[in-house]
Structure formats: C-alpha cells, structure tokens
Amino acid sequence: MHHTTVALIELGAIFFGLGVLGRVAWKIGISPIPFYLLGGLAFGSGGLIPLEGIGEFTTLASEIGVILLLLLLGLEYSAAELVTGMKRSWLAGLLDIVLNAAPGAIVAVLLGWGPIGALAMAGVTYISSSGIIAKVLGDLGRLGNRETPVILSILVFEDLAMALYLPILTAVLAGATLLGGLTAIGISLVVVTLVLVLALRFGRYVSAIVDSPDPEVFLLRVLGAALLVAGVAQQLQVSAAVGAFLLGIAISGSTAENATRMLEPLRDLFAAMFFVVFGLNTDPASIPPVLGAALLLAVVTTVTKLATGWWAAKRQGIARMGRARTGAALVARGEFSIVIAGLAVSANAVDPQLAALSTAYVLIMAIFGPLAARLVEPAMRLASARLRRTATA
C-alpha cells in the first residue's frame, strides 16, 4: 500500500478507537485521559499493534495538543480572577506545593533519578487536574457549594505556579547551570508579571488583534497567534506551553468566550493525540517494575491533597463535611502531570522510567480522583457514625 494510505488508515483507526473509549469513559463517569493513555500503550513500541509511518505527524500533533491545553486553560481565567485568586489562596497554595510536590521529589531521589528527575516528578504529583475537577464538580452539582470557591482558587494558584514552574523545568532540562536556572526563573517572573499587567490594563487590545466577526478568520487568527507565541516562547526558553497559557490570559471578555467555544473541539482532538503519543512512547513492559512506587505515591498524595483541602476549607470557616469534600475534589491528577512528564521525557534528560511511573500514577489518579470526590461524603458519614457508636459504647 502507498505510504499515505497506510498513515490514513492508522490515524483513522486511532481516532475512531479513541472515540469509542471516550464514550465508555464518560458513560461510567470518569475522565477519558486514562483510556487515551492505555490506547497509546496498546499501540506503541512493545504494545499489541505497533504503528509505523505516522510518527512525524503524531509528534507535531501532540505538541499542538499541549499548546492548546494551556491556551484554553489561560482563556478560562481572566487576569483579574488570577490576581484575586492568588491573593485569597496564597497560603493554601504554598501548603499545596510543599505537601504535594515533596512526595514526587522524594520518590524520584529514592529511585536514583537525580535532581532533574526530582524536579519533574515534583511537578507531576503537585498539579491537580483542573479539567477533571471542574467536570466532576459540575456533574455532582457542587458548584453552588460553599467550599467550591476554595477549590477553584487553589486550582488558580496551581495554574499560576505552572507558569513559573514550566520555564524553570524547560531551562533545567536543556542542561542549564544553576545560574541559567535562576535566569530562567527571573525571566519567567518578569514575563508573567508583564503579561498580567498587560492583560489587566490592555486586555481589550490583545483581544482586538485576534477578534473577528467571521468565525473562520477568528479561528485562524487565534490558532495562528497561539502557535506563533508558543514558538517564540520556546525560542526564548520560556517553554511553548507557557507562552500559550499567557496568551490565553491576555485574551479576555467575549473574545475569550468565543475562542474557548471554537477551540474546544480542536483541543480535544490534539490533546487526545498528545496522550496517545505519550502512551505510544512508553513501553508497557516498563510499567510493572514501577507499579509499587506509583501505588505508594497515589496513596501518599491522596492523603496530602486531602490535608491541603481540609486545611484551606477550614480557614474559610467551612464545616467538616465540606472540608473533606474540598480535599477529595483536589485528588484528581491528569493532563498537566502528563504535560510535565512529556516535557521531561522528550528532553532525554531524565530516566526513561519516569514516563512509566508518571503514566501509572496518572492512570490511577485520573480514575481514583473522581471516585474519591463521589465517595467522600458516604465515607465521612460512615466514619462519624462509627465514632458516635464507639463514643456511646
């Protein structure tokens, strides 16, 4: 068969397969991300059906997937929301970093992956999945709950932390020295601050550059601007994803809403490709050896997120049940953990087992996170009933 023909059939099979898997995932009420990863594992090197000849396309598509994931994350929040969110939750945000980055870093050091591996794994276990969490809160009808703003402001803080963390990781992965790393931190701090000020003051003008009443022109302009900014950011060593995120923040108001509506399907397509490619590049045989570590990390970081949420909600005067709900909602990890692991692995600067560990970890947390959010209320009720019984006995 002709080369293009094979590629078309392979791509078609992948997309169709993902569509089937995604449907199953939403039907049973969990995120499709673990299914996409599993799909990638099955197709990839050492998997059931190795795919060949579409590597170039899938690699580029997965890059675009990351850019779109971050662009839409940026579009979701206005600069004003980010600033107030940070003011309200910085203490909880710091606790979140300390409690949830530490387990990943410690495990990486214990496995002998060095400081770079530790930095990457710290990010993987730290960042909650805002995509999964927003969906779960909506599905469970918890958007009107008192603890929901606490959850959302922690997510906002995490996303801002990402904007600082990703450039640092990129610089370190590129083999930067301590000085280089510090320069990266300096540059990214300045750039993030500049963009926030720019977006707060002149968000209208940025929006005006991409805005157009014609949907086709609008789509091309937004997508073009995102890829341009991402490419330039990559060149400046700030990381392509962060460039897209900052562009998303700078676009505001109705332009942001329209852009979100228009780009969502594209994001879903390319992000699915990104998860598959990540799975493709992970050898399924490398997962069993790290399964123990992944399970341990899952247990520990479930407890640490619970603690973070409990503490943050308590500070806002929320009762015990609400505190438990806050913690459980934050447990889910997903797309951004894989983005971080993907960056680390593609730079070839870390142990390849990091991909296997991250895959196993996200598989567990993306499935268990939504379950935890659902089960926390009956679990709390059971626990308090037990307590009462032992108290009266």
Added chain:
Amino acid sequence: MVNVEVTPLPGIGTRQDFVSRTGRRIGVITYRDGRSELIVSKKDDPDACTASIPLSGDEAAALAGLLGAPQLVAELSKENGGLSGVHTKQLPLGPGSPYDSRTLGDTQLRSRTAVSVVAVVRAGTVHPSPRPDFVLGGGDLLITVGTHEGLAKAADVLDRG
C-alpha cells in the same frame, strides 16, 4: 435587609446567595455564558446544595416574575397604606384585550378612571413608571394605584375597551 453575598467562581462565573430567615442558603449561579442555576442549600449541611437547577433565560424570568410581582404590589400597598381610599392592584391585560399591542396612552386610563399605572410586569421583568408611549402586550401585568371604584372600572376598560 437581605444580605446578598457575591462570590466569584474563577473560570465558571459568579455565585450570589443569601441565608434565609430559616437558615437555608438560597441563590443563583450565573455562568459566564449567561446560563443561570438556582441553588438551595441542604438542611443538615449548609455548605452543600440539595438542589442546583439549571434555568433557561425564560424560566429564570418567569420565576423572577412569580416572586417579584406580588412583592411589588405589597410594597406599594404598604407605602399607600397611610392614604385612606387609595389601593394598589395588579390588573392583567388578557391576550384578547383591545389594548394588546397598543400604547398605554391609548387606554386613557388616567382621564377615564383616575387610576395610575405605576409599573408593568412583563415576562418577569418589571418596567417601572411606563410612559404613555409604552406598548402593551397580551399577558402583561399592570400594577395600578387608585380608588376601589376606579380600579374596578380600569379592569373593565382593559378587558373591553
């Protein structure tokens, strides 16, 4: 005075709610794309919601009308309570009324019945102090002030012209 609390929900919209006299939190979530949702807190866990009901624009307006119109009349009656002989009444403009899609001025209510129209409630929205060129529509609710006889006559005029 009811203390409405406005809470931003980053990435989603805003939540506006207040705690009722009986201790229930009642409010509305307004999504950024304009959808709204009615929320009512749980009895045993005031942090959580027992119901969150998505409402379309029409439904929200209808609910606001149901709750708002009697309230408006009650408030006007209270204000006019001191004046003997002055009453407030809500008069419906039926779809078959001769004044359907004609202006308020056309009814000549003031000169014929000495009744004033202080507001028109339409699809849940209150239009206060309508001017003579306000175009009436079937299903409107006219909030009127006048004497007993005047109000009875006004109801008649709106019905039959």
